[in-house]
Structure formats: structure tokens, C-alpha cells
Amino acid sequence: MSETIMAPADARAPRTVDDTGLPFLFLAELVAKVLHQRGQLRLPELASHLKLSVSVIDPLIAFLRAEKLCEVARIGNSGTDADLSYVLTEGGRVRAATALGRNAYAGPAPVTLAAYTAQVQAQSVAGVHVTRAHMAATFDGIVVNPRVLAQLGSAMNSGRALFLHGQAGSGKTFLAERLRNLLSGAIAVPHALMVDGEVIPFFDNVQHQLVEETVAASTGFDRGTAPDMRWVRGVRRPAALAGGELTLDMLDLRFDAHTRLYQAPPHLKSNNGIFIIDDLGRQRCSPEELMNRWIVPMDRNVDYLTLHTGHTFQVPFDVIVVFSSNFVPHRLSDGAFLRRLGYKIEVPPASETEYHQLFRQACDQAGVAFDAAVFEYLLDCHRQRDVPLLACYPRDLLRQLRDLARYEDRPPELSRPNLDWAWDNYFAAGSLHGCALELERRERGRMEND
DSSP states (O other), X not given: OOOOOOOOSSOBOOOSHHHHTSOHHHHHHHHHHHHHXXXXXXXXXXXXXXXXXXXXXXXXXXXXXXXXXXXXXXXXXXXXXXXXXXXXXXXXXXXXXXXXXXXXXXXXXXXXXXXXXXXXXXXXGGGOOOOHHXXXXXXXXXOOXXXXXXXXXXXXXXXSEEXXXXXXXXXXHHHXXXXXXXXXXXXXXXXXXXXXXXXEEOXXXXXXXXXXXXXXXXXXXXXXXXXXXXXXXXEOOOEEEEOTTOOGGGGSOEEETTTTEEEOOHHHHTTTEEEEEOSTTOSSSOHHHHHHHHHHHHHHXXXXXXXXXXXXXXXXXXXEEEEEESSOGGGXXXXXXXXXXXXXXXXXXXXXXXXXXXXXXHHHHHTOOOOHHXXXXXXXXXXXXXXXXXXXXXXXXXXXXXXXXXXXXXXXXXXXHHHHHHHHHHHSSSOHHHHHHHHHHXXXXXXXXX
16 A cells, blocks of 8 residues: 655744744743753754754744843854854853753654644544455465454454454464554654643654655755654554553653653554554553543543643544453453444464464474474374464474474474474473374274274
8 A cells, every 4th residue: 555645734844933833932942952952053953953944943042142041152264154153151051951950851843732633633543444455465475364354454444442352372463563554644743742831752763663754854944835844754653562561650641750851651652553452451450440541532532641730631542442352351341341342353263274374384484394294293183182273383383393403403394203392392281292192092093993
């Protein structure tokens, strides 16, 4: 699927302070904080750092100079404005240090919460259209139960939360992460948000991956059609994953009293994408507490966060939440929550045909020659021990064979003795050796009867 770049709601670079939507004194303070941290800077360097045009920064510098918080320093001999740089006065350093003590953010200028909300709505994940052809292309070469594939494709079109359940090792997490590839259209993400005078860093190099470089780096000079560089364009729709480490505190806006910086919760950074909660039921908080946290966002498509000042504000919630658990849904929550889940999808063990495909793929990946007779022996032992054909077993068992081969300094080989050894290590109880003896006994019995 092609990537369509969504332009920010206010695509043009602001040419005046008023165009930014930010208070004049806030921006002047931000300039002072940048000069305090970086020292002497030319005007284009300030513009590049703040992602603002020179025409916006000029009046801010003039104000700081008038207030004797900033002064001009000449660092070249050309006699032009290119030689001019700016540095804080002693009074300016004191003022900037006080500002940094309240909020240490000194990065690119933020966008307003209203602008961010409008942009999230413009590039909503609800507008994503998934077809059978998209599913086939995304899961090409991947062994998936056809029924599950159809359910997942339909669930993605709903834009609602979904619940994947099944035995550990059935492939739930792999499938959930793969869903991200169904989300077409790159998005725009702000460097930071301003809410009630506080700045919240937003763009995350880990969670927000660039699809392509769509806009050249800013030179800091005005152009009539220059884009607003406070937005990072060409960002792949995000997919965040949180597992057993997830706590309720992590889902709120956090302010670090030591660094004096905010940390946005992962689901906020996942707007216009997917947020996967893996191993539901194994978090340090109860499933009921965790699920109750999501009832309002899933129902109304908004969430509420609180600044350390006590100010509570509303943010858009445009996220497909994927819950993944080894437990069936009714064991984890009540009807009020389950009603808000669009789909409850079971990921079952593989069929013997699917298991054969998975095993052959794992052999290719591990560099082990496939042996049909040994694979049939493995299937018989699964039947004898009543061990389900889970998607993780071929890869895990063959890794054991590869590890043993490395230890013995020989090529890996798929054989009954080696498979016995791997099974014993992996399952700890109920070894294949006992299964092998039973199979041999049955074979002798058949020969005697013949």
C-alpha cells in the first residue's frame, strides 16, 4: 500500500508570533532557555533549533534585548548581520535558570493542543480501509488460520478495540504486531505540545519511525509556502507494545521532579496507530483496574490527563487497542468492558497442515534439512502426549538442535535422537523418549500381527 503523507492542520510555517498560537512571553522564555543551554547562537541557528522562522524570532530577540536579558555579540569580520550572534546577560541567565527550574524543556517550539487535536482527527486511524487483498499481502508467507485472518481484517476496519486470546505460544503477539502493517498513510507528529503553559515533549525517536524524509531541513528563513517545522512529517503510524511491566501510573502524564520534564503516556504517543497490551492479566495491577482505565477512552474517543499543577485536560484517543491474553475474556472482566470490545478473537493451535508449514519454515530459517519421517514422528509424539501444535514449538525445538550442533561442532541434523534431546530440554517433563518407546512397541505389535 502506498504511503500518503498527511499535512498538519496548519501546514504553513508561522510568520508572526500570533501565527504560532503561543503566548509571546512563553516564546521569549523558550528562546532564553535555549540560549542558556546552548550559549551564543546566530539567528538562523536559533530558528533551526526552535523550528520557527526568523520573522517569528526577531521580535522575541528584540524584547529580550530591550529587557536587558540578551545582548548582541559579533563573531565575524564580514560586517553583515551574518556575524551577529546572541547571548544572555547575567540577568538573562538568572531569568532562564528560573524558567528551567519550572519546566526544563528547551527544544523545538510546541504546537497548541487545539492544533494537535485537529491533526489527529484529520489523520484518524478510523479512516483506514483493510481489504482481503491487503491482508493477503501483509501476511504473505506467514502461516495463519484463515478464519483468524478474516476476523482480524474485519476488526481493523471497525476501528474498535479487539481482544486476542489463546494458549501461550499460539502467536498472538506476533499477529498483533503485524497488524501495524495494515495501517496505510504516514502521519504528522508534533515535536511537543503546550497545555496550560506547560510543555509536553511528544515526538519519540523509538515509537515514531520515519517512513521517508519528506521535508528538507529548515534553513530558518521565510518562504511563502514553507511548512510548519514544528511537525515531523512522514511518520509511520505508531505501534506501541506494553506487557507485564505496565502499571496504571504509566498510563498517566508523568512529571519528573528531578529532570523537570514531562513524559507522555504510551497510548497518547500511539494516537493514529495501535497500542498493544500483551499478557493481559499478568500486570502488577488487577485486570479489572487496567480495563476500567480504558472504558471512557474506548467509549468516547477521548482521554483525560492531569498536569503536575493539577490542571486536567482532554486529549484525543484515536487508537486501536489490542488486548492479548492467555485467558478467555470472561475470566478477566465484566460485561461493561466486554461490550466495548469490538472483536474477541481466539488464536487456536495450528492444524497438522499448518504445523507442517511452520516446521518447514523453521527448518529453512535454522539451516536444518527437513526430514518428513522425523516430522511425522514428532506429530505422533504430540498426539501421544496430547501436546497442542502451537506456532512457537517448531522454531524453539529447532533452535535447540542448532545449539547442540554448535556445541558438538557439526552441522545441525533433524533426527529422532536429536529431537528427543530437544523435547526433553524444552518441556522438562514427559520426554519424547517415553513416546518413542511407546511408538516402537506399537510398531512391533503391528509387525507381529502381520
